[in-house]
Amino acid sequence: QSALTQPPSASGSRGQSVTISCTGTSSDVGGYNYVSWYQQHPGKAPKLMIYEVSKRPSGVPDRFSGSKSGNTASLTVSGLQTEDEADYYCSSYAGSNNLVFGGGTKLTVL
Amino acid sequence: QVQLVQSGAEVKKPGASVKVSCKASGYTFTTYNLHWARQAPGQGLEWMGVINPSGGSTSYAQKFQGRVTMTRDTSTSTVYMELSSLRSGDTAVYYCAREDLVFGFNIWGQGTMVTVSS
Numbered sequence: 001q002s003a004l005t006q007p008p009s010a011s012g013s014r015g016q017s018v019t020i021s022c023t024g025t026s027s028d029v030g031g032y033n034y035v036s037w038y039q040q041h042p043g044k045a046p047k048l049m050i051y052e053v054s055k056r057p058s059g060v061p062d063r064f065s066g067s068k069s070g071n072t073a074s075l076t077v078s079g080l081q082t083e084d085e086a087d088y089y090c091s092s093y094a095g096s097n098n099l100v101f102g103g104g105t106k107l108t109v110l
Numbered sequence: 111q112v113q114l115v116q117s118g119a120e121v122k123k124p125g126a127s128v129k130v131s132c133k134a135s136g137y138t139f140t141t142y143n144l145h146w147a148r149q150a151p152g153q154g155l156e157w158m159g160v161i162n163p164s165g166g167s168t169s170y171a172q173k174f175q176g177r178v179t180m181t182r183d184t185s186t187s188t189v190y191m192e193l194s195s196l197r198s199g200d201t202a203v204y205y206c207a208r209e210d211l212v213f214g215f216n217i218w219g220q221g222t223m224v225t226v227s228s
Contacts, residue, residue, distance in 0.1 A: 001171065001172060001173075003154065003156075034212055034213040034214075036211075036213060036214045036215070038155070038215075045205060045218035045219065045220060045221055046155065046205075046207075046215070046218060047218075048211070048214050048215055048216045051211045051212065051213070051214030052211070052212055052214070055211075057211065057214070057216055089154060089155050091155075091157070091213070092213075093212075093213045096169070097160060097169035098157075098169065098171065098172075099145070099157040099160075099171075099213060100157060101147070101154060101155040101156060101157055102154070103154045104154040104155070
């Protein structure tokens, strides 16, 4: 199972929006609506931001949104804030009780 | 409160095995699947497998088949991940995580650093 493809880096100015992509195949991202997104600050455990493509867990700001088209999922962060600077990882169910993560994207807030 | 508390850092020699524990508290242990993932220094997350604490069934990533064993002890609400035939590439922080949303992990352990070095 190959890792999902994410851009290594993304950036945006405070208050702007940025979108991070996550590309897989029809066997994972394209085949199931079980894409999640995680935020990870240095030295910390990941934090769930989006699950089932576009749902937000309780407590996650609505500035974070998710979507999917074909084999590519996307995370959009609107109204960028300094504290959004972190690494972001997507994950997808890949069938037969398997999961796969993306390689991660480092988001820089300018 | 709901939490997963992992065992402490380990240093192992190549060829050895390591067993990391993850103790659950604050909820009914058998209700949620528990997953293991790892993160090598400066690298991304890598899913290793999942265990159902209720029946003990497991599913492992193909990459780790034959080298990883996940078990649970319902009397102590603890799951274990044992990785054998360690090599330097296994040096990583190992996390347990609770699947409380469909394939979404809302609760994570604090991570356990495993260093493989001769």
